[in-house]
Amino acid sequence: SQSALQQAQKMEAIGQLTGGVAHDFNNVLQIIGGNLQLLRMVGGLSDAGRSRVEMALAGVERGAKLASHLLAFARRQPLQSIVIDPGHLLRELDDMARRLLDANTFVRSEIAADLGSTVIDPNQLNNVLLNLVINARDAMPGGGTLTIRATNVGPGDARPVEVASDDFVMIEIADTGKGMPPNVMARAFEPFFTTKPTGQGTGLGLSMAYGFVKQSGGEIVLRSEAGKGTSVCIYLPRSSAAPQVASEHPYHLPLAGG
Numbered sequence: 445s446q447s448a449l450q451q452a453q454k455m456e457a458i459g460q461l462t463g464g465v466a467h468d469f470n471n472v473l474q475i476i477g478g479n480l481q482l483l484r485m486v487g488g489l490s491d492a493g494r495s496r497v498e499m500a501l502a503g504v505e506r507g508a509k510l511a512s513h514l515l516a517f518a519r520r521q522p523l524q525s526i527v528i529d530p531g532h533l534l535r536e537l538d539d540m541a542r543r544l545l546d547a548n549t550f551v552r553s554e555i556a557a558d559l560g561s562t563v564i565d566p567n568q569l570n571n572v573l574l575n576l577v578i579n580a581r582d583a584m585p586g587g588g589t590l591t592i593r594a595t596n597v598g599p600g601d602a603r604p605v606e607v608a609s610d611d612f613v614m615i616e617i618a619d620t621g622k623g624m625p626p627n628v629m630a631r632a633f634e635p636f637f638t639t640k641p642t643g644q645g646t647g648l649g650l651s652m653a654y655g656f657v658k659q660s661g662g663e664i665v666l667r668s669e670a671g672k673g674t675s676v677c678i679y680l681p682r683s684s685a686a687p688q689v690a691s692e693h694p695y696h697l698p699l700a701g702g
């Protein structure tokens with residue numbers, strides 16, 4: 445098995461490679477998409493021609509989404525970070541989780557009242573957390589317990605070795621599902637690594653989460669045991685600034701897809 449250093453170096457190398465490819469790939473898509481849009485505007489196309497243009501544009505859109513997921517992994521995603529109190533976002537996530545999960549899954553929320561604030565892109569954070577909830581759901585086909593936990597951790601409190609910051613907000617999404625054997629855990633953060641059937645998993649959820657959290661100055665820690673369950677903890681540095689008023693910065697909740 446690999447050391448933490450080897451693991452970090454591997455992720456760094458994959459990030460460099462995918463970041464470069466995704467960036468160039470995205471530029472090519474922009475050229476194709478721009479020209480297709482011009483073609484759509486100039487008119488004079490037959491019905492069949494127009495439908496071909498629409499199909500091609502839909503393909504460009506799918507490609508652009510893929511590129512943006514890879515850029516998130518490579519920590520090159522443009523972020524719109526603001527100071528937020530994550531509690532607000534987590535209570536909305538709790539609502540969303542209850543709607544996503546079957547009746548046989550119990551949702552337990554332990555969100556501390558005074559989490560403080562953190563500097564983060566709320567839309568991206570929400571997307572990442574939603575992906576974690578979907579992974580938890582997929583891991584518990586027969587039901588179980590989903591836990592959404594958020595606490596405030598200070599200098600004296602225990603934290604995993606990875607977490608250097610003194611003050612942070614810890615957000616945990618945990619399930620009592622099938623868990624991961626060691627060989628899956630070792631590769632779980634890699635882009636395109638999936639054990640789900642074709643068409644059901646893209647293998648990009650955890651890799652996006654990894655890149656986004658790192659880019660935001662935080663750490664992500666994965667614990668899992670086959671047959672028992674999985675816990676993903678996100679540690680975000682706490683900010684001393686007051687959170688911006690939520691209503692001044694409304695963010696919508698995008699429905700996650702791979």
Ligand code: ADP
Pocket residue numbers: 575579580583619621622623624628632633637638639640644645646647648649650651673674702
């Ligand atoms: P995807 O969900 O599309 O497969 P992810 O990057 O989110 O992509 O996850 C990669 C793999 O890690 C999954 O295919 C699964 O094998 C494993 N995994 C992720 N989350 C969990 C979980 N909560 N419980 C068990 N296995 C998980």
